Amino acid sequence: MHPDGTASHGSRVLGSILLVATAVFLVVALVASPPDDAGRDAMGDMVRIMYVHVPVAIACYTAFLVTALASAMYLWKRTEGWDCLAASSAEVGVVFTALTLATGSIWGHIAWGTWWEWDPRLTSTSLMFVMYVGYLALRRAVIDPTSRAKQAAILRLISFVNVPVVHYSVDWWRSLHQTATISRFDPTIDGLKLFALLFGMVLALLLYVADAAPLPPPVG
Amino acid sequence: MLEVDLVADPRPVHPLVGLLGHATGLYDDLTVAENVRFWTRAGARGPAMPAAMARLGLDGRLASVPVARLSAGQRRRAALAVMVARRPRLWLLDEPHASSTKPAETWSTGSWSMPSPPGRRCCSHRTSSIEPRRWRTAACTSPAEPPPQSREAPGRCPLADRARLDPAAARLVAGKDLRLEWRSRVAVSQLLPFALLVLVLFAFALDPDRSVLRDAAPGLFWLAVLFSTLLAIQRAFAVETVDGIVDALRISGLDPAGIFLGKAAGIALHLLVVEVALGVGVTVMYGASPSGPLLVVASAVAATVGLAAAGAIYGVLAAGLRVRDTLLPILWLPVVAPLLIGATQAFDAAYEQTSGAGWRWCGLLAAFALLYAAIGIFAFEPLLEES
Numbered sequence: 169m170h171p172d173g174t175a176s177h178g179s180r181v182l183g184s185i186l187l188v189a190t191a192v193f194l195v196v197a198l199v200a201s202p203p204d205d206a207g208r209d210a211m212g213d214m215v216r217i218m219y220v221h222v223p224v225a226i227a228c229y230t231a232f233l234v235t236a237l238a239s240a241m242y243l244w245k246r247t248e249g250w251d252c253l254a255a256s257s258a259e260v261g262v263v264f265t266a267l268t269l270a271t272g273s274i275w276g277h278i279a280w281g282t283w284w285e286w287d288p289r290l291t292s293t294s295l296m297f298v299m300y301v302g303y304l305a306l307r308r309a310v311i312d313p314t315s316r317a318k319q320a321a322i323l324r325l326i327s328f329v330n331v332p333v334v335h336y337s338v339d340w341w342r343s344l345h346q347t348a349t350i351s352r353f354d355p356t357i358d359g360l361k362l363f364a365l366l367f368g369m370v371l372a373l374l375l376y377v378a379d380a381a382p383l384p385p386p387v388g
Numbered sequence: 389m390l391e392v393d394l395v396a397d398p399r400p401v402h403p404l405v406g407l408l409g410h411a412t413g414l415y416d417d418l419t420v421a422e423n424v425r426f427w428t429r430a431g432a433r434g435p436a437m438p439a440a441m442a443r444l445g446l447d448g449r450l451a452s453v454p455v456a457r458l459s460a461g462q463r464r465r466a467a468l469a470v471m472v473a474r475r476p477r478l479w480l481l482d483e484p485h486a487s488s489t490k491p492a493e494t495w496s497t498g499s500w501s502m503p504s505p506p507g508r509r510c511c512s513h514r515t516s517s518i519e520p521r522r523w524r525t526a527a528c529t530s531p532a533e534p535p536p537q538s539r540e541a542p543g544r545c546p547l548a549d550r551a552r553l554d555p556a557a558a559r560l561v562a563g564k565d566l567r568l569e570w571r572s573r574v575a576v577s578q579l580l581p582f583a584l585l586v587l588v589l590f591a592f593a594l595d596p597d598r599s600v601l602r603d604a605a606p607g608l609f610w611l612a613v614l615f616s617t618l619l620a621i622q623r624a625f626a627v628e629t630v631d632g633i634v635d636a637l638r639i640s641g642l643d644p645a646g647i648f649l650g651k652a653a654g655i656a657l658h659l660l661v662v663e664v665a666l667g668v669g670v671t672v673m674y675g676a677s678p679s680g681p682l683l684v685v686a687s688a689v690a691a692t693v694g695l696a697a698a699g700a701i702y703g704v705l706a707a708g709l710r711v712r713d714t715l716l717p718i719l720w721l722p723v724v725a726p727l728l729i730g731a732t733q734a735f736d737a738a739y740e741q742t743s744g745a746g747w748r749w750c751g752l753l754a755a756f757a758l759l760y761a762a763i764g765i766f767a768f769e770p771l772l773e774e775s
Contacts, residue, residue: 295722302719309709315774319705322767323719326701329763330723337726337752341733 182378186371193219193364193371201360214278219364221271223372224264225293231261231376232296235303236328239321251317253380254324258303260379264372265297288339295334299327403431403641406476410483411632412467415564416456417572420446420466423455426564428473430557430640440473454571553765554643561642561650565624566657574623575658579616583662586612587669598675605676606735610728612666613659613695617724618717620658621699624651625707634708634775644769648700652764655703656696663688680738683746687734690753694727697760701767708775727756 197219204215238254272290277283284290306323310316392401407413414423421441428437441447444465450458455466471479569575590608594600601608628634637647670676678684702720706712730749737746 295725298718298722302715302722305715305718306705306709309711309715318770319774322770323705326763326767327723329759330726333726333752333756333759337729340748340752341729 179378179381182374186374186378189371189374193367196360196367197364201364204361214275215361216364217271217275219368221268221275222365223368224271225268226369227372227376228261228264228268228293230373231257231264231380232300232328234380235261235300235324239324239328242317242321243325248313248317251313251321254321255307257376257380258300258307258324260376262297262300262304264376265293265300269294269297286342288335288342291338291342292331292334295338296331299330303327402639403474404477405480405639406471406474406478407480407632407635407639408467408471408482409480409632411635412463413470413632413636414455414463414466415568415627415633416630417454417568417627418564419452419454419571420458420469421451422564422567423466424469424473426560427470427636427640429560430637430642431474431476432641437473440469443472444469553649554646555649557642557646558649558653561647562653562657563650565627565651565654568627569654569658575620575661579619579623579658579662580665582619583612583616583666584669586615587666587673591673601674602676605670605674606739607728607732608674609666609670609735610691610731613663613691613731614721614724614728616662616666617655617659617695617699618720620655620662621703621720622713622716624655624658624700625703625712629707629712629775634772638772644772645765647772648704648764648768649761651703652693652696652700652761655699656692659692659696660689663692676739678735678738679741680746683734683738683750687731687738687746687750687753690750690757691727691731691734694753694757694760695724697757697764698724698727701760701764701771704768704771704775727753730756 197216201216201219203213234257235254238250238257242250242254269290272293273283276285276290303320303323307316307320310319392398392404394401413427415426418426424437424441424446428440438447441451446462446466446469450462450466455463458466587608590604590612591601594604628637667678671678699720702716702723706716706719709715730752734746734749734753737744737749
């Protein structure tokens, strides 16, 4: 192990496991699981993108929840670990949000015939994405670590309070024009497909943990 | 320190401290008298002001000169006048005679040796001209005068403290901002023309086709307001971040929540003027005429309060940073996106005379305004501390 490296024994083991797991996941998702052919709204091979899209979406929401909690904990406890956790969680969360938007957009292109739809969930997720880019930009702009931690934590909590406002306004905005929002993910899916989806979720969350766990430890 | 328990609540000590370093903490566009008046009122110390200005030779022609036009030595004398008029009990001086000519040094020495209530301390590394013995010995022997903000009982719950707002501080800060505008005319000569320019640019972008412009008028109106608000926020905090003014504000004794409300009110008043001009512009140039005046006015006021409140929060957050001008838009615009949606929809409803949905949006705007006013009241103090 390199003396200046930030890797720990645990992170190396976790990394190796994730590398293998990702390969297995790709086989399950792309080859082993059957295409969706049930019913009129069958998605065919398109269903496979859901095995990535839904897990990364869940990981990105988790990341942002953790960032908010860590920010609140920082303001309460004033220990550096919580600030590190908030920062790393936001960084990983931004990547996952970008992936969510990208995979969603690809899926939308095939399913709806358009790369972008002003769907409420899509719109609020993209706004959230920009807010987190701003959060990271603020972190880069402040030099003093204590100031940075405090300002970033306050900013994060304000954006968190803003989430329901964005959600409702975007919801009303679209529902006034469109009779129904487009969301037709079929919850009744069979064994291997469900397995691929759950596998993807666990994998995405583990990837999140591996990337966001603050190094050097510990929190608190 | 100074009979204040700094661990329980350091705020009561602020008005007891005077700070004069390289920065003078003066507003460039205000006159000397206006500066001294603002800072003494901020510390609730009115009556000493004329004497302080006379002591430093600022009671004549110089009193009505904007600080930006003073020489460096005169500027320092003005800062000293603020200090003398505030009558702090702990004076923190760093090179107080920097850029002073000889007479100025005599002036300042004269002012420092004026009859002063006992219990004061002075801290400077050139004490030879400040009659050190008298100041220091007096500090040790005499009972101190009660701190001016002793009504703040130590150990009080900060939440309960926040619930008691100081409207006088808000009025003072908002009044100062309006006076700054009166002296500098930045809003009139820059903000208003910019807003109208945006309207013209929209017409270029969408072709001067009346029907397109008329249909899009509410959205374009609010976009123009949004861009103008960015400039208004930047201006509102640019005047606070130069020359040590932020430090001066922190120890001024002004309630931070009051400063927030004052800044937000100043921005909101600027915006209301811009909105009136834009409303006329949209009506004349785009041919759009609102039909529900009550809804238009109510939603415009609610949206303006929300924009100004969120603007004051993000303005002070970005104010201390080197990259503030580029960072503010990326932080603030996504936050006020719901306001843009709500205000546009409310105006749409008013223009199309379907005001039922419009009032719903107006409610959302009001909720946003209240939410951000509350956030600002609580969050402004820590943000001001870090800026």
